[in-house]
Amino acid sequence: MRTQPNIIVTGTPGVGKTTHCETLAQNTGLKHMAINDVVKSRECHDGWDKEFGCWIVDEDKLLDVIEDEVKQGGYIIDWHACEVFPKSWIDLVVVLRVDSTVLYDRLKARNYAENKLQENLDSEIMEVLLQEARDAYDEEIVVELRSDTAEEMENNIERIESWITNWKKNNAAEKEQ
Numbered sequence: 001m002r003t004q005p006n007i008i009v010t011g012t013p014g015v016g017k018t019t020h021c022e023t024l025a026q027n028t029g030l031k032h033m034a035i036n037d038v039v040k041s042r043e044c045h046d047g048w049d050k051e052f053g054c055w056i057v058d059e060d061k062l063l064d065v066i067e068d069e070v071k072q073g074g075y076i077i078d079w080h081a082c083e084v085f086p087k088s089w090i091d092l093v094v095v096l097r098v099d100s101t102v103l104y105d106r107l108k109a110r111n112y113a114e115n116k117l118q119e120n121l122d123s124e125i126m127e128v129l130l131q132e133a134r135d136a137y138d139e140e141i142v143v144e145l146r147s148d149t150a151e152e153m154e155n156n157i158e159r160i161e162s163w164i165t166n167w168k169k170n171n172a173a174e175k176e177q
């Protein structure tokens with residue numbers, strides 16, 4: 001049984017996953033696991049997709065590589081996809097959302113090519129990742145949070161931190177029973 005929860009922070013690129021995860025990791029001691037870095041550094045891929053500008057992820061290898069660590073608990077998993085992780089590993093799924101004009105500006109600032117930018121904007125508008133999270137996990141563990149402004153981010157961080165505190169309390173109580 002885990003003594004610390006595992007949380008997925010997901011959402012369209014540019015929505016604020018890295019920023020949220022880094023702050024949460026600093027404040028809570030949970031570990032930030034950026035899946036993009038894992039895929040690259042531990043070679044869980046079949047090469048680079050030039051058209052989409054991303055790694056072609058070998059999901060089986062990815063799960064094999066992270067399984068022992070994640071099963072111990074205490075990870076904040078940061079990725080634009082979430083359905084690949086087994087339900088039994090995950091305690092909370094946070095789907096960050098952002099206004100499309102704000103997202104446009106953020107991706108533009110990152111010099112995204114026009115086709116990639118448009119694809120991500122469409123994905124955000126169509127709620128693709130929210131739907132994916134709702135399809136893959138029980139609805140009570142999926143939380144949608146807005147990330148347009150710094151103030152919203154602060155509120156989100158506070159909310160997730162109190163969720164973690166409660167999870168630990170409930171978990172400790174369950175263990176004693």
Ligand code: ADP
Pocket residue numbers: 011012013014015016017018019020106146147148149150151152153
């Ligand atoms: P992701 O990891 O989802 O691609 P990032 O965390 O890298 O997103 O954020 C993309 C950019 O948007 C960064 O420059 C970050 O500082 C900014 N940003 C993210 N969330 C917010 C927010 N809630 N308010 C203001 N700026 C934000």
